[in-house]
């Protein structure tokens with residue numbers, strides 16, 4: 001059984017040991033390594049229109065109709081924002097502050113926490129840039145659980161700073177776990193599972209083990225020529241779903257027939273993307289959200305995604321709710337799916353399809 005680490009190691013392309021450039025040293029022009037060509041053809045996207053007037057759904061988690069609202073959003077938008085999510089605003093502000101603290105450090109400091117070759121945690125770039133054969137205007141710091149080991153290297157003689165950073169990350173992870181447990185129930189409920197069966201169903205699905213999660217801090221520095229660069233190219237997340245906090249606008253989701261739809265920045269709302277594993281679970285009723293991040297000339301943007309998925313070795317297969325319904329996808333573990341995704345990228349889901 002390959003591990004997530006091996007899944008990334010299996011990519012024949014550059015892998016994710018692609019270090020970001022020192023964005024502070026770039027003067028005036030976007031270097032060739034980062035010059036973006038539009039429409040590289042992934043996900044068969046041909047429509048490059050950018051739509052800013054359409055508002056993606058906003059779901060109030062306290063609304064009694066939340067399950068219906070969620071069902072509609074998952075079927076039609078694949079991404080939406082939630083309000084009344086219960087995550088305290090001061091906790092989010094503290095997280096942003098620590099995020100800014102890290103990314104405004106000099107390159108020498110950030111590289112002390114560099115990702116290992118094919119690693120997931122620590123400082124680095126986006127491994128999907130190898131598919132695009134271009135680098136993104138992007139740098140990130142990934143964490144599974146406590147970031148303490150990395151912190152000790154970044155701030156070797158600032159115990160206080162180290163503590164503040166770890167504390168902000170760990171508290172936020174805990175909040176995210178609680179929110180994702182709640183969202184998972186709502187998603188399964190919206191697929192037609194009865195409320196009274198949810199706990200047992202999800203317990204069995206996860207084999208009564210803890211979910212696998214990854215917290216990531218993404219940074220998109222100010223760019224001298226945004227028309228030539230891309231923050232993060234179009235992709236879907238491999239998780240069940242992802243909860244994302246954005247500090248400023250820059251996120252776009254792709255919707256057939258409309259093009260790229262800007263997801264507005266709403267203070268105290270969190271963005272949810274449906275991921276590939278929910279496309280499998282829902283037997284393709286809830287497609288995974290194709291999204292990307294663009295950059296700009298005026299502000300430094302951060303986004304903070306929390307990726308939520310099953311224990312690595314658990315088989316995920318479609319939940320068949322209708323009489324006579326046939327599975328559209330074969331079952332996979334998350335590890336196996338990541339391995340497939342690392343080589344097939346936008347064709348990963350297609351490659352496990354058993355019913356057209």
Ligand SMILES: O=C(O)CCC(=O)C(=O)O
Nearest residue numbers: 218246251292293303305
């Ligand atoms: O920055 C964003 O808004 C998107 C980030 C994202 O899609 C990711 O980290 O997977």
Ligand SMILES: [Fe+2]
Nearest residue numbers: 235236237291
């Ligand atoms: Fe994403």
